């Protein structure tokens with residue numbers, strides 16, 4: 001696998017923020033058109049991600065990389081799903097719909113593409129979960145849920161059937177907020193049409209975390225690393241440029257924050273991130289405990 005965990009973390013390091021608890025997300029005043037355009041922004045990206053990889057790597061390239069024929073065939077189906085999501089959201093938005101941007105995806109071969117696919121699908125699941133509480137129109141919420149579970153199936157298929165890793169993280173998937181998702185995908189954008197409406201989101205500065213040493217860059221002593229896994233957030237102090245995090249399972253996100261109280265972590269106090277921590281969830285270990293205990 002070309003992509004190490006640290007490479008993947010670096011890719012996502014520039015991403016955005018996570019509004020913490022459910023109540024806070026629900027108080028969002030972001031309107032449905034903005035949320036649909038946010039979803040369409042992500043679907044345009046996923047659509048280009050798959051279409052670009054399939055154009056770049058033909059059947060012979062997948063075979064040479066050691067993948068059976070059905071892998072690329074299934075990616076063609078996934079690509080058609082993403083096109084369908086784009087068409088659906090574009091239809092709902094009409095003339096308000098954002099148009100696709102130019103992107104730069106760092107896949108160099110089929111293996112680095114399949115690794116990045118699992119990560120992007122994970123971020124997609126977290127994005128829809130994080131946005132769900134802000135959607136006002138019940139029909140849009142149903143549609144978003146329908147797309148969300150499909151992206152989760154993509155993620156599960158790529159992770160298990162193709163990458164021979166885990167298909168899930170634990171009993172709960174992890175919601176992340178608009179700005180954290182925005183920050184996560186920002187590195188993939190080259191430029192967008194000037195006619196696209198500006199969305200009210202921002203990207204946080206990059207955060208990196210070295211799981212081997214605990215070293216962090218992009219945040220400093222006196223600040224905290226907020227760890228998001230499932231529905232829980234916990235904070236851990238940065239000391240001597242390092243943080244001691246518990247062992248995570250599956251895919252977790254971290255941001256750096258000036259706030260010690262985990263229930264208050266959100267856009268107002270996040271200073272960097274997110275980064276993604278991937279510890280493949282082994283079949284012979286127990287589920288994560290139902291909640292982290294804040295280091296506070």
Ligand SMILES: *[C@@H]1O[C@H](CO)[C@@H](O)[C@H](O)[C@H]1NC(C)=O
Pocket residue numbers: 261262263264296
């Ligand atoms: C953290 O913030 C919440 C919400 O304001 C509050 O109820 C709780 O007491 C705070 N916890 C600590 C340890 O200060």
